[in-house]
Amino acid sequence: xxxxxxxxxxxGDDDSGSLLDxxxxxxxxxxAALHIVHVLEWSPYSFLTPxxxxxxxxxxxxxxxxxxxxxxxxxxDKASAAGVTASGxxxxxxxxxLIAEIATAKSAAMIFVGRSGSNSMAARVFGSVxxxxxxxxxxxxxxxx
Amino acid sequence: MKRVTTSAAALAGMALTAAPAxxxxxxxxxxxxxxxxxxxxxxxxxxxxxxxxxxxxxLWLVVAAVIFTVYFxxxxxxxxxxxxxxxxxxxxxxEDAGEVSHFQxxxxxxxxxxxxxxxxxxxxxxxxxxxxxxxxxxxxxLFGMATKFTECTLGVKYRNEYADGHVSGGPMYYITKGFxxxxxxxxxxxxxxxxxxxxxxxxxxxxxxxxxxxxxQLAGVVGDYPGWITGVILAVVTFxxxxxxxxxxxxxxxxxxxxxxxxxxxxxxxxLIMNYDxxxxxxxxxxxxxxxxxxxAGGFTGALIQGFRRAAFxxxxxxxxxxxxxxxxxxxxxxxxxxxxxxxxFIDTVVICTMTALVIVITGVLNVDPDTGLYVWDExxxxxxxxxxxxxxxxxxxxxxxVFSWFPYMLAIAVVLxxxxxxxSWSYYGLxxxxxLFGESRGSEVTFKVIFCLFIVIGAAASLGPVIDFSDAMLFxxxxxxxxxxxxxxxxxxxxxxxxxxxLKSGEIRKFR
Numbered sequence: 211x212x213x214x215x216x217x218x219x220x221x222g223d224d225d226s227g228s229l230l231d232x233x234x235x236x237x238x239x240x241x242a243a244l245h246i247v248h249v250l251e252w253s254p255y256s257f258l259t260p261x262x263x264x265x266x267x268x269x270x271x272x273x274x275x276x277x278x279x280x281x282x283x284x285x286x287d288k289a290s291a292a293g294v295t296a297s298g299x300x301x302x303x304x305x306x307x308l309i310a311e312i313a314t315a316k317s318a319a320m321i322f323v324g325r326s327g328s329n330s331m332a333a334r335v336f337g338s339v340x341x342x343x344x345x346x347x348x349x350x351x352x353x354x355x
Numbered sequence: 356m357k358r359v360t361t362s363a364a365a366l367a368g369m370a371l372t373a374a375p376a377x378x379x380x381x382x383x384x385x386x387x388x389x390x391x392x393x394x395x396x397x398x399x400x401x402x403x404x405x406x407x408x409x410x411x412x413x414l415w416l417v418v419a420a421v422i423f424t425v426y427f428x429x430x431x432x433x434x435x436x437x438x439x440x441x442x443x444x445x446x447x448x449x450e451d452a453g454e455v456s457h458f459q460x461x462x463x464x465x466x467x468x469x470x471x472x473x474x475x476x477x478x479x480x481x482x483x484x485x486x487x488x489x490x491x492x493x494x495x496x497l498f499g500m501a502t503k504f505t506e507c508t509l510g511v512k513y514r515n516e517y518a519d520g521h522v523s524g525g526p527m528y529y530i531t532k533g534f535x536x537x538x539x540x541x542x543x544x545x546x547x548x549x550x551x552x553x554x555x556x557x558x559x560x561x562x563x564x565x566x567x568x569x570x571x572q573l574a575g576v577v578g579d580y581p582g583w584i585t586g587v588i589l590a591v592v593t594f595x596x597x598x599x600x601x602x603x604x605x606x607x608x609x610x611x612x613x614x615x616x617x618x619x620x621x622x623x624x625x626x627l628i629m630n631y632d633x634x635x636x637x638x639x640x641x642x643x644x645x646x647x648x649x650x651x652a653g654g655f656t657g658a659l660i661q662g663f664r665r666a667a668f669x670x671x672x673x674x675x676x677x678x679x680x681x682x683x684x685x686x687x688x689x690x691x692x693x694x695x696x697x698x699x700x701f702i703d704t705v706v707i708c709t710m711t712a713l714v715i716v717i718t719g720v721l722n723v724d725p726d727t728g729l730y731v732w733d734e735x736x737x738x739x740x741x742x743x744x745x746x747x748x749x750x751x752x753x754x755x756x757x758v759f760s761w762f763p764y765m766l767a768i769a770v771v772l773x774x775x776x777x778x779x780s781w782s783y784y785g786l787x788x789x790x791x792l793f794g795e796s797r798g799s800e801v802t803f804k805v806i807f808c809l810f811i812v813i814g815a816a817a818s819l820g821p822v823i824d825f826s827d828a829m830l831f832x833x834x835x836x837x838x839x840x841x842x843x844x845x846x847x848x849x850x851x852x853x854x855x856x857x858x859l860k861s862g863e864i865r866k867f868r
Contacts, residue, residue, distance in 0.1 A: 254444055254456035257610050260783035263463050263683045266455045268520030273453070302453030 213295070214242040214319040219309045219339060221324060222248055222281030229324040229354040230285055234292045236352075242319065243295040246285045247312055248277050252302040274300055306342030314348045321351040389813070390821045393828070400828040412831045413663040416673050419838045420498035423505050426845055427852065431500035431697050437859075438694040445866045446691065454685030457695045464680035464696065466612050467561075467780030468703050470773035472669030474619075474766070475568045475748035477711040481721070482738045482746050484661025485651040485730050486637070487644025489712035491662025492669075496704025499672030500697040505841050508693030508848045509533060510678030511686065524682020525784075526675035526837045527553075527791045533844040545836055546791070549675065552832040553788035554803075556676075560668065560826035561781020562807060563814025565774035568748045570815040572770040575749045576763050586815030589775070590808040597782050598804045612776045615769045616707065622765075623710035626758045630717045637716045649729050651739060664827065667834070669708055670700035674830050675837035679784050688864070690855045693848070711751055718754040782807050 218233045220226055230246075237244050250273055258266065282298040289296035301308050313321050323340050340353045401410045424431065440446060441457050480488040506526065513532040514524030527546040534542025570585035627634060640649065645662075648654030671677055677699060681692050715721065722731040722740040730739045738746060745753050748770060755762035782804065789803040858864045 250453060252453050254447065254452070255458050257462050257466070257613060258455065258459050260463055260467070260680060260780055263455050263460065263680075264523070264783075265521050266683065267516075267522065267685065270453045271520050303449075 214240060215316055216240075216242050216244050216320045216322055217309060217313045217316065217318040218244055218246045218285075219305065219321065219323040219343070220246045220248050220281065220285055222277075222285070226324055229322060230288060232352075232354045233322040234289050234294050236320075236322070237289070237294045238292060243297070244289050245312070245316060245318065246282060246289070246296060246298040247309060248281050248298070248300045249305040249308050250274075250277060250300065250302050251305065253304070270302075305339045306346060309339075309343060310346050310348055318349055320349055321347055323351060323353055325353050325355045389817050389825070393821065393825045397824040397828045400831050401824075410660060410664075412834075413660050413667075415838065416502075416667050416831075416834055417495060417498065417663055419673055419841065420495065420502045423501035423841070423845065424498050426849065427501055427504065429501075430504050430693075430852070431497065431701075434504075434694050434697065438698050440866070441691050441695050442698065445868055446864065448867060451685050455683055457684060457686070457691065460681050460684035460692065461695050461698060462613060463780075464677050465616075465699060465702060466776045467676065467680055467784070468669065468671050468699060468777075469612075469616050469707060470777040471565055471568045471748065471770065472665065473703065473707045474711055474751050474770060474773070475571075476665045476669050477708045478715060478750040478754075479747055480661040480665035481712050481715050482741065482750055483651065484658040485644040485649050485721075485739060486640040486712070486716045487642075487646070487648060487651075487655070487658030488662035488665065489641045489709060489716070490645035491659045492666040492708055492712070493662075493705055495663045495666035496670055496672075496700045496708070499666065499670055499700040499704065502672040502838075502841070503670075503677055503699055504693040504697040505845055505848050506673070506675060506678040506837065507681040507696035508689050508851060509841070509844055510682040510689075511684060511692040512689035512847070512851065514682040522683040523787060523791075525679035525787055526833075526840060527788065528682075529678070529844060530836075530840045533840070533847060537843065537847070539843055545840060549833060549836040549840075550788035550792050552829060552836060553675070554785050554792075556674070556826075556829035556833050557781040557785025557788070558807065558810045559829040561676075561784065562778055562810050563817065564826040565777050565781075566811045566814035567817060569771045569774035572748045572752065572763075572767045575745070575752055576767045582816040583812055584815075586812035589771075589778075589815065590811040592775070593778055593782070593811060594804070594808045596779060597807070598801060612772055615772055618765075619769060620707060620710055622755065622759070622762065623714050626714050626755065627710075627717065629758065633717050634713070637713055640716055641712070651730060651732060666700075666704050666708070668827055668830060670703040671830070672700050673834045673838050673841070675833050676781070676784050678837075679787050680780065688855055690848070690851045693852075715751060715754045718757045720750060720754045720757060778807075778811065 216233060216237055218230065220230065233244055236242070277300045282300060286296045286298050299312075301312075309321060309323070312318070321343060323343055325340055343351050344353075400412055404411050404414065442461055444456060444458065447456060477489075477492070480492060484491075509529040510524045510526070513529035514522050515528055516522050526549050530546040530549060531542045534540070534545070566586055566589055567582070569589065570582045573585055574580060574582075643649055644651070644658055646655050648658050651657045667673065677696055681696050684692050684695075686692055720742045722742065723729070724731050732738075733740045736746075741750055741753070742757075743753050748766075752763045752766050755766060785807060786800060786803050790799060793799040855864070
């Protein structure tokens with residue numbers, strides 16, 4: 211049987227450390243590989259000024275480079291150092307939809323997501339990432355406090 | 356930069372310390388100087404064809420729109436569904452997420468065009484040309500869709516993409532590159548002429564007209580006060596955004612403006628629904644007025660000229676500004692942006708302008724002679740007399756206020772925001788033309804932006820007549836150059852279109868969702 215894959219919805223902020231640690235620990239125990247995903251929130255229906263439109267392509271390149279060097283690469287390094295096979299990707303769009311989509315596409319066994327932010331008023335009204343995943347996740351999902 | 360800031364502050368200080376009584380004098384002086392220096396050019400642009408009272412420039416735009424419509428076999432009709440699919444993102448590669456989407460390019464371009472033209476411009480058109488002007492405005496809007504299709508396709512095809520990823524496009528680029536590609540002479544000269552007109556158009560229609568009408572609306576709500584005060588305030592805020600780079604203000608405006616637009620259409624619809632029994636009558640007035648004038652000076656041609664003028668001023672088809680706005684979209688197929696752009700005149704003119712016109716006609720703010728059924732013409736003012744004597748944006752305001760008394764306050768906010776977002780857009784179009792001429796250095800950019808802000812004050816202080824005429828003259832001048840280029844380059848667009856449609860049919864270009 212091929213190796214199981216866990217998808218990690220990784221924000222890369224201060225609270226994400228425990229999420230990554232937990233995912234690494236579980237992957238080690240199960241002999242699974244990790245796929246660390248960082249989503250840059252983006253809507254194709256938002257409004258931009260002409261100046262922002264002009265600079266968008268350049269900004270996107272910068273944002274992707276920054277996310278790779280500051281968020282994804284260190285996370286992959288951390289997992290690799292712990293002996294876990296890890297890959298990563300950055301995507302633009304809605305976090306919940308994309309994580310569910312990637313989990314399906316990669317036939318992942320599980321999704322790991324941080325609880326962060328789900329206490330805020332906005333999260334209660336509009337729904338947070340863990341709440342959204344609870345509704346549409348295609349595979350078992352672990353919410354890490 | 357420091358010197359510039361200091362002199363701007365000094366100017367604002369000077370203006371603020373001036374006594375209000377003296378300010379009225381300043382307004383009048385600006386007016387006089389303005390008329391004296393720009394009057395001859397305005398006269399030239401709006402000169403009538405020999406032996407008629409039909410201005411050659413209106414004919415120029417409409418003939419172009421009709422030619423493009425025929426040349427591209429009514430692309431605005433047969434391509435409408437595909438345009439919607441593109442805006443919805445059906446054909447957008449998910450790998451390109453995070454780039455400028457078709458929707459965003461359309462929304463940004465629209466925020467530069469939807470605005471005062473739709474509110475004040477329509478009132479001017481209906482006030483002078485009668486309800487019949489609406490009919491010609493809609494016709495011009497429908498044909499104008501083909502013009503927009505042509506110019507925006509070229510805008511994307513010949514844009515400059517720089518190493519750092521930023522993009523510059525617009526008529527000046529397709530004129531130089533396209534002419535070279537086709538072996539045509541004079542591309543560089545035409546591009547320079549276009550840029551000069553764009554800079555003046557940005558200062559006129561994209562700036563002074565906006566400031567002028569924003570002031571008119573504010574004064575209508577809070578009582579009359581000198582225009583330069585509105586001008587200085589607007590200039591300072593614009594200065595902070597475009598020179599200071601305070602993007603948050605611009606971003607807030609960009610977000611609020613679309614909702615204002617939707618709200619405006621909804622309120623119009625409510626008024627129409629409340630007067631549902633008069634809708635047929637209003638359309639009757641529009642059709643009858645279109646061919647007889649219903650008492651307006653110049654009759655049928657008076658209505659036609661006003662309708663065409665205002666449509667062009669409102670949706671900017673053929674002017675070339677949209678080609679600048681649309682050129683940064685992420686697409687491998689320039690023609691897709693043409694498809695998307697053709698929705699602009701539809702939304703702007705066929706939907707929003709028509710709403711304003713219907714509300715003005717239905718609410719009866721234009722005076723009708725009960726005996727003849729004709730509109731009462733005021734010879735001295737050169738327009739139809741109105742219930743409260745107002746014109747321009749105040750006429751629209753009065754029309755809405757006759758149903759909802761709170762509307763003028765709402766409209767004042769909307770007008771100022773629309774004016775502001777249009778100014779931000781046009782400061783960008785003007786800047787692109789300016790940097791094409793003078794290079795993309797920081798110093799050259801700041802110089803233009805400061806000049807732009809100074810013209811806001813002039814626009815707010817001058818009276819409606821000279822400003823509106825100068826604005827139109829500059830925008831139409833852009834159209835003279837741009838449309839010449841479009842005629843010469845339209846075979847390129849046709850080849851692009853044929854190639855694209857064949858791949859669409861073969862399934863090579865497919866939907867992603």
